[in-house]
Amino acid sequence: xxxxxxxxxxxxxxxxxxxxxxxxxxxxxxxxxxxxxxxxxxxxxxxxxxxxxxxxxxxxxxxxxxxxxxxxxxxxxxxxxxxxxxxxxxxxxxxxxxxxxxxxxxxxxxxxxxxxxxxxxxxxxxxxxxxxxxxxxxxxxxxxxxxxxxxxxxxxxxxxxxxxxxxxxxxxxxxxxxxxxxxxxx
Amino acid sequence: xxxxxxxxxxxxxxxxxxxxxxxxxxxxxxxxxxxxxxxxxxxxxxxxxxxxxxxxxxxxxxxxxxxxxxxxxxxxxxxxxxxxxxxxxxxxxxxxxxxxxxxxxxxxxxxxxxxxxxxxxxxxxxxxxxxxxxxxxxxxxxxxxxxxxxxxxxxxxxxxxxxxxxxxxxxxxxxx
Numbered sequence: 548x549x550x551x552x553x554x555x556x557x558x559x560x561x562x563x564x565x566x567x568x569x570x571x572x573x574x575x576x577x578x579x580x581x582x583x584x585x586x587x588x589x590x591x592x593x594x595x596x597x598x599x600x601x602x603x604x605x606x607x608x609x610x611x612x613x614x615x616x617x618x619x620x621x622x623x624x625x626x627x628x629x630x631x632x633x634x635x636x637x638x639x640x641x642x643x644x645x646x647x648x649x650x651x652x653x654x655x656x657x658x659x660x661x662x663x664x665x666x667x668x669x670x671x672x673x674x675x676x677x678x679x680x681x682x683x684x685x686x687x688x689x690x691x692x693x694x695x696x697x698x699x700x701x702x703x704x705x706x707x708x709x710x711x712x713x714x715x716x717x718x719x720x721x722x723x724x725x726x727x728x729x730x731x732x733x
Numbered sequence: 734x735x736x737x738x739x740x741x742x743x744x745x746x747x748x749x750x751x752x753x754x755x756x757x758x759x760x761x762x763x764x765x766x767x768x769x770x771x772x773x774x775x776x777x778x779x780x781x782x783x784x785x786x787x788x789x790x791x792x793x794x795x796x797x798x799x800x801x802x803x804x805x806x807x808x809x810x811x812x813x814x815x816x817x818x819x820x821x822x823x824x825x826x827x828x829x830x831x832x833x834x835x836x837x838x839x840x841x842x843x844x845x846x847x848x849x850x851x852x853x854x855x856x857x858x859x860x861x862x863x864x865x866x867x868x869x870x871x872x873x874x875x876x877x878x879x880x881x882x883x884x885x886x887x888x889x890x891x892x893x894x895x896x897x898x899x900x901x902x903x904x905x906x907x908x909x
Contacts, residue, residue, distance in 0.1 A: 563787050565889055570789040571857055575888050595843055598850030599826065604748050605819030606757065608789040613823040625824055629816055636788020637812055640796040641805065643786065647797075651778045655903045660784050662899020664861070665870050666892040667784075669877045671858040673885075675851060682847035691845055695852030700860065705756075706853050710846070717845035721838045 548585050550619050552627045558585065559612055559631030566632070568667035570608035573632075575670040577615065578677055587619055594678045602710035608632065691716070735803050736810050742768070743795045743814035750791065757791040770798045785896075791815055873898050 548554055562576045574597055581587045593615075600610035609629060616628025643650060650656055683689050691713065698704045742764055750756040758780070765773045779797050783790040792812060799811030833839045862874075877891050 565892065566787050566789065567892055568784045570791075571854065572888070573789075574854070579888050594847050594850065597854070598843070598846035600823075601850055601853055602846065603819075603822050603826065604750060605822065606747070606750070606789045606791045606816070609747075609792070609816045609819040610823055613820055614827060617824060617827040622824060625820065625827075629820060633788060633792050633812060633816065636786065636792045637796050637808065639786040639788070640793050641800055641808055643782065644797055644800045647775070647778055647782060651781055655900055656785070658899040658901075658903025659896045660781055660899065661870075661902065662873075662895040662897065663784055663892060664865050664895075665873050665898070666877070666895030668858060668861055668865070668874055669881065669891045669895070670888050671854065671861070672878065673881060675855045675858060678847075678851050678854070682851045688844070688848040692848040692852040692855075695849045696855050696859075699853055699856035709853065710849065713845050713849040714842050717842035718838055720845060721841035724841070725837075 550587060550624075552620060552623055555616060555619055555624055555627040556631040559616070559628045560634055562612075563632040564635040566608060566636070568663050570606055571674075572667055572670055573608040573611055574678075575674040577611065578674060581615065588615060590677060590681045592618065594681045597678065598682075598710075601706050602714070687720075736807065738768070739770075739799055739802065739807055739811045740814045743798075743811045744817055746791065746795075747815045747818035757794070761791075761794050764798070770802045869902065 548558075558580055562573065562580055565576050566573055574593070577593060578590065582590055582593060596611055596614040596618075600607050600614060603610060609632070612628045612632040613625045616625040618624070620627070683692050695709055695713065698709060699706070746757055746760045750760060761776055762773060765771055765776050771779070775797075776794065779794050780790055783793040786793055792815060795811040795815040796808045799807035799809070830839070873895060877894060880886070881891070
């Protein structure tokens with residue numbers, strides 16, 4: 548499919564419609580729609596954008612859509628992607644706003660909440676599996692994964708703090724490599 | 734000026750909520766306390782409804798608050814304000830990345846960020862799993878996972894089946 552602004556809008560409209568149960572679900576959806584079906588970006592880029600989206604302010608799903616849209620067609624692409632993403636969200640709430648309280652009480656709606664929660668977990672598992680291959684390639688990257696995972700699960704440290712830490716580690720790593728290089732040439 | 738107030742409050746949320754997902758919630762509850770746009774009870778309902786309406790919770794609540802306070806125009810303003818900071822920040826970062834793509838330090842940072850992003854996502858999954866652990870839930874999870882090993886399918890497939898399971902479950906509770 549051609550990367551026209553209309554197609555970008557349409558694709559993100561579809562992703563936005565399927566975006567149930569929290570922003571993180573956008574990752575498996577983008578993998579399916581943009582990487583596998585359309586080959587507009589690759590898993591490596593998606594992985595990079597995901598990491599960056601978590602380390603800056605704003606909603607993850609919004610950040611990720613804008614990164615991908617910008618990559619596809621610069622600023623206009625970013626606008627097309629984010630508008631496509633939020634249109635279904637906007638319409639569904641405007642329609643539901645008045646009957647919200649009645650809707651929430653319905654037994655079968657609560658059943659669906661519960662069910663979708665499980666589906667979301669499966670999608671997150673599959674997304675982790677997919678980006679695992681792209682991001683964990685040696686001992687160093689495995690170590691980073693493991694430490695971040697533990698700090699986040701056990702100590703509940705905020706992602707923003709962890710990402711700042713990771714950026715410092717990334718800089719120090721290059722600093723160390725530079726120094727080692729210089730040591731060898733001397 | 735209700736429109737200006739909506740803009741400022743939701744722009745603020747877009748600018749200061751780090752880590753996504755539920756990072757916006759403390760801000761949203763704060764609004765419930767300081768403005769009469771929606772009550773804490775309404776917000777709790779909204780969060781639940783967000784899991785079966787399209788879009789991220791933050792966007793859903795912004796639209797809802799804007800709509801209940803001042804109709805469609807309010808909804809448009811609140812929704813746009815919550816994503817505006819993202820739009821500005823991400824475009825600036827994308828431009829910088831293009832320019833410094835070959836810088837060794839930037840490369841090293843991205844190399845380190847990727848596994849960290851993967852670790853954070855895995856942690857979100859584990860935390861959600863621990864919160865939702867019921868025997869039936871784990872059963873459905875394992876069956877869906879098994880299906881994914883046989884053949885990789887569209888995300889809609891997993892969401893559809895799990896929603897259906899939830900629906901059937903609610904009926905058995907209703908009749909039982």
